[in-house]
Amino acid sequence: MKVLVFHIGDDRYGLRLKAIVRVLPLLELKQLPLVPDCVAGLMDLHGTPVPVIDLSRLAGLAPAAAQFDTRIVMIDYRAPDGARHKLGLVASRVRGIADIDEEQLGACGVATAPFLGQVASDAHGMLQLVEPDQLLTDAVRALLFPHGSTT
Numbered sequence: 001m002k003v004l005v006f007h008i009g010d011d012r013y014g015l016r017l018k019a020i021v022r023v024l025p026l027l028e029l030k031q032l033p034l035v036p037d038c039v040a041g042l043m044d045l046h047g048t049p050v051p052v053i054d055l056s057r058l059a060g061l062a063p064a065a066a067q068f069d070t071r072i073v074m075i076d077y078r079a080p081d082g083a084r085h086k087l088g089l090v091a092s093r094v095r096g097i098a099d100i101d102e103e104q105l106g107a108c109g110v111a112t113a114p115f116l117g118q119v120a121s122d123a124h125g126m127l128q129l130v131e132p133d134q135l136l137t138d139a140v141r142a143l144l145f146p147h148g149s150t151t
Contacts, residue, residue, distance in 0.1 A: 004073065005098045005127065006091035009061045012127045013116075014100065019132045021074040021086070023094070026066055036140055040090050043072065050074070051144040052088035053135060059113060064092040075132050085145050087135070100127065 003014030004023070029041030029052055038058040042049045052072060056064040064070055071094045077087035105118040117129040136144070 001100050001102050002097055003100055003127075003129070004091075005095040006055075006071075006073075007093035007095075008055050008059045008091075012095075012125060013055075013130050014098065014127050015073060015075075015089075015091075015130050015132065017097065019075050021076055024072045024074060024088075026070045026090070027072060035143060039140070039144070040088075043088055045074070045086065048086070050086045050088050052090060054090040055130070056090070056092060058115070058135065064090045067092070069094050077135070078133050079136075079141060079145065083145070087132075087144075089135075098122070098127070105129070 002017045004017060004020060005012060005014050007013065024043075027043050029043055030049075031041050032039055038053050040052045040054040040057070040063075043052050044050075054064050056062060070090065070092050073089045073091050073094075075087050075089060077085045079085065100120050100122070104120045106120070107118060115131050115134040117131040117134075119126055119128045121127070
C-alpha cells in the first residue's frame, strides 16, 4: 500500500494515496471567525471554496509551521451519511511516498484520536495512518458542510 508520508509534530504519519485527490503548495487561506481551532480556513479551488483542517491543531499541537515542505493535501471526504466533500488538510514536513506492507500494520494499542489508525514500523521508525473519514466530529462537520451542501 502506498502512503503519503508527513509529520504531525515530531511524529510520522501516512495517508493512503487512494484517499488523496491532489497535493498543493501551502496557499493563503481565508480565515473563518468562530470556528474550532483545527479549522485553518477556506481555500479557493478554481472558484470553489474548500474548508481546510490543520492536522497539527486537530491533534492538539501548535499550528503547522509554514515551511517549504508544508502542503495542503486535498481529499475526498466521505461523511457518515455518504455525502462526499472536498476537504483540505494542512500537512507539515511532507516527505513523499512510502510503500507500507499491509501485513505489518497493526493496532496502535492506545485509544487516541479517532482519526489515528494502524501503525507500522520501517527503517525510519514508526508511522501511523490517518483515517480521512474519521477526521471531523459531528459538530465540525455540521459547520463546514451544512446539510445538503456538497463541494
